[in-house]
Amino acid sequence: MARSGHSTHSTSGRHRTHQQQTQKLMDKEIVELKSYLPEWTSAKRSKKWGVFTAIAQAARLFALKIDLGQWKKRKQMYKTWLFNNKKKKERKDMIKYGRKWMPRMVIYQQNWEEVLKRIEDESRAKPKAPGMFKHYQVAVKRVMAELDEDKLEKVKETAEEWSNNFPPPEVQTQVAQKKGPAYMEHFSKEMWRQCEMRAFVLSAWKNEQGEVLFGLHDDNEALGDGDSFMKMKDWEAIKTVWQEYAQEQFGAGAQDGG
Secondary structure: OHHHHHHHHHHHHHHHHHHHHHOOOOHHHHHHHHHHHHHHHHOOHHHHHHHHHHHHHHHHOOOOOOOHHHHHHHHHHHHHHHHHHHHHHHHOOOOOOOOOOOHHHHHHHHHHHHHHHHHHHHHOOOOOOOOOHHHHHHHHHHHHHOOOHHHHHHHHHHHHHHHHOOOOHHHHHHHHHHHHHHHHHHHHHHHHHHHOOOOEEEEEEEOOOOOEEEEEEEOHHHOOOOOOHHHHOOOHHHHHHHHHHHHHHHOOOEEEOO
16 A cells, blocks of 8 residues: 555656646747747737747647647647737847847758748748748748758758858848848937937848849938938939949949839
């Protein structure tokens, strides 16, 4: 009887330990949730559920083995974590000029045509379509699963290299097109908010075809009671000089990037 009692106590202890583990998010789950927080924060209300489903499936890869009932509770924990950290993130700058590259991000950048084709073939979802995001994680996971250990290790090393230094030019080009305008808008607003300083930003970058594009950002009309520099002043001379400079620095003819 004593042995039986001891056995019951031990099993109960292991059960409590397992419950505690399943009631607490693993570090890797949190890392995955953090990596998707920008998508969750910026998603429109109508797309929130689809985005959350994709995030939950991605984080689940790093969770302990759980049954259906525990998975429902786990999803609620994910949702609570996202809502709580969304509020924290909104109190901070929404722009990060550096980024932590994850292996899955590298996989997508290096195999984006294959990933998009798989998504379109399997789900009929088109690039930039509202439902595209929820298929992304599954497609990238399948591509990763087909890599041997050496290639997967190389991907991890690449992610570390891009995070600590910088990605290759073709990836920088994509970031420039997607993030560049947001970076400049954030800079202008912060200069006004922190320093009451106005800014007119000129930019230049190369696209995938090697053409040099140039752009500008004038947010002064939206800051305080200011007026637009472009509407108030003749800036064509500045534009011409900037085009000449961009051509000299990049070694190609500058094109108007809008």
